[in-house]
Amino acid sequence: MIPPVDETLGDFPKPDVVLGDPAASDWLKAAITASLKRDPVDALNDALALAEVLEGHLRDRLQLEDR
Numbered sequence: 001m002i003p004p005v006d007e008t009l010g011d012f013p014k015p016d017v018v019l020g021d022p023a024a025s026d027w028l029k030a031a032i033t034a035s036l037k038r039d040p041v042d043a044l045n046d047a048l049a050l051a052e053v054l055e056g057h058l059r060d061r062l063q064l065e066d067r
Contacts, residue, residue: 015032018024035043059066 019029
């Protein structure tokens with residue numbers, strides 16, 4: 001299982017840990033593999049944008065209020 005992120009310590013999971021985790025989805029592993037070949041700033045910006053889009057989609061599906 002992928003360890004939880006501890007934002008206070010900045011102790012983020014290493015790519016090899018996630019890539020070797022059988023519980024991690026193939027989609028996530030492919031996204032990590034592709035992202036590691038990109039400029040890290042661009043990859044992070046795109047990942048954060050994707051997270052925003054997916055959160056909005058989830059809120060719409062669950063009929064939750066916007067933040």
